[in-house]
């Protein structure tokens with residue numbers, strides 16, 4: 001039974017929406033929401049009327065029409081008879097390719113440079129500072145253009161490889177040609193049984209992980225260390241190599257050969273891809289280096305000292321004590337570097353790399369006049385890719401983050 | 406409080422922007438150009454003979470002359486032009502968005518650009534076709550020998566569509582190298598990053614003329630498309646479209662009737678030909694019908710002369726570019742230039 005009488009229940013008054021702290025924030029939010037919605041609606045409406053005034057509408061039908069133009073780098077089947085949607089997809093694949101390659105190399109470069117910048121060796125540390133400052137402080141576009149100019153101007157033309165005493169020759173046992181149009185490397189020819197070979201390779205790959213897990217369990221239980229690296233290396237090569245010869249060499253290499261105007265056969269890594277890839281990796285790598293350095297410095301010095309006191313060598317200290325803790329600090333900002341890299345890849349246009357911006361956001365738009373639709377789609381594409389990257393990286397981040405109880 | 410002030414500012418800014426935009430389109434392009442006192446004309450990023458800045462930064466060329474003639478007709482001042490360099494990809498957006506009042510950039514009149522992109526081509530100032538240029542040392546003598554070649558093309562042009570059609574219909578393959586501007590194309594081609602450079606034959610001639618050793622390069626005999634190049638404006642503003650169309654026609658008619666930059670001052674008073682008098686505004690009121698001064702056409706001729714003078718002065722056989730009149734001769738000389746009458 002209540003000892004206090006309930007306060008008299010007042011009836012609700014409209015003024016309470018503003019003066020009563022219980023309702024105020026809701027009121028403000030509702031009003032803001034309505035205003036923003038009205039603003040968006042008004043802008044959209046404005047857009048549609050202005051477009052209509054010029055006899056234009058918003059229509060995505062152009063995506064199903066024949067594109068009519070050719071694209072040099074295609075990861076999926078495409079010809080000028082394909083649709084604009086297909087051309088956009090080719091561009092998207094090219095964007096993803098360079099973003100993927102770029103993220104991997106930028107991470108390797110960045111982590112290495114970040115660690116080396118802390119090196120006690122004066123020259124190495126200074127060199128890394130020069131690299132980091134040079135790349136961080138000069139616009140990416142310039143780096144892309146410089147690297148493109150270097151790879152284009154320094155390499156010989158395909159025609160220089162021709163003739164008895166040719167000016168240029170292929171390298172690595174005549175398997176790779178470095179030209180001013182790109183680097184031609186051998187491509188694999190998948191013969192019969194090559195599926196089996198791949199399966200064997202994948203199984204031995206899984207085997208490496210199984211072995212490592214067993215080794216760790218053994219170490220935790222008994223303290224005995226196993227030769228993880230050597231066994232891993234052996235597992236990586238030996239079963240596949242044996243199978244390769246038993247199966248009668250199912251995979252052969254298709255070497256590039258000079259024919260007509262160009263090298264044919266093999267895979268062509270175009271200069272545009274190489275320049276963009278290198279520039280993105282070095283540029284983003286410089287930022288990642290700083291993040292890694294900051295992450296390492298964030299780990300308490302006592303940790304390093306403690307591990308030296310336990311007799312661990314500096315390399316093991318770095319790998320087993322410092323880096324795992326630094327990762328918690330490093331990963332969130334690295335996610336945004338990956339996002340930056342992916343979005344920066346749209347500078348591809350400067351060297352004629354056919355990414356999504358160049359196909360959907362470039363040629364398709366100017367051939368169909370659908371600027372608005374094309375740019376909307378392009379925006380949605382970059383948004384989705386960015387969200388996926390952050391999603392995946394967040395999962396990883398959660399797995400290394402300090403488990404709080 | 407802060408939030409509502411912010412939102413209010415936002416709303417006001419939005420409304421203002423909306424009105425500004427709406428305003429920009431309700432009054433005609435002519436009034437806007439007159440208010441502004443200058444003409445915004447879209448041209449190439451640089452193509453010798455057609456549109457390129459000279460040593461003093463003054464734009465000059467065959468397409469530039471059209472812009473100047475329109476500015477002279479509308480504003481009485483051939484130098485009242487803001488030249489806006491556009492690429493194959495940006496030109497249509499620039500025109501559609503109102504950034505430029507007209508586009509004179511080697512642009513081909515096609516069905517879809519006219520109908521679907523909602524532009525109005527106001528005539529043809531150059532009848533062209535697409536050609537191929539290769540280094541002489543390749544020893545190629547026909548475009549049909551180009552199977553497997555690497556080809557530099559400007560993106561967003563009819564060129565890249567024609568190229569795709571030509572190679573697939575002849576069962577040949579090629580590797581496209583997409584480029585943004587003619588300058589970039591020239592550099593890539595000379596660096597050997599592509600074997601072939603393809604664009605409108607006029608553009609090839611103009612590009613080749615700027616090479617250190619033009620004789621080391623040949624233009625192949627095949628012309629694989631029709632490229633009627635002309636100035637264009639936005640669809641829907643017919644008064645403005647008429648002004649650009651009839652300025653071009655006036656330049657062509659002036660050549661036909663023998664009105665030149667040298668005699669434009671007196672011929673209107675001395676001639677017995679009534680069409681010349683109507684053209685120069687000494688008789689009738691054609692200028693007023695366009696909403697311009699009576700001497701609009703005379704001003705246009707004073708700027709750079711008639712069509713023939715513009716052609717000879719910028720790209721004709723006496724210039725390094727050295728293009729013959731060919732299809733671009735007057736109909737009376739066996740060409741295609743045929744302006745409707747001024748009456």
Ligand SMILES: N[C@@H](CCC(=O)N[C@@H](CS)C(=O)NCC(=O)O)C(=O)O
Pocket residue numbers: 448449450451452491492493510511512513559561562563564585586587588604605607608609632634
């Ligand atoms: N006529 C074609 C091609 C026009 C074009 O791009 N022409 C080139 C060469 S003739 C050009 O004007 N380039 C100048 C520049 O790069 O700005 C079209 O309208 O699509």
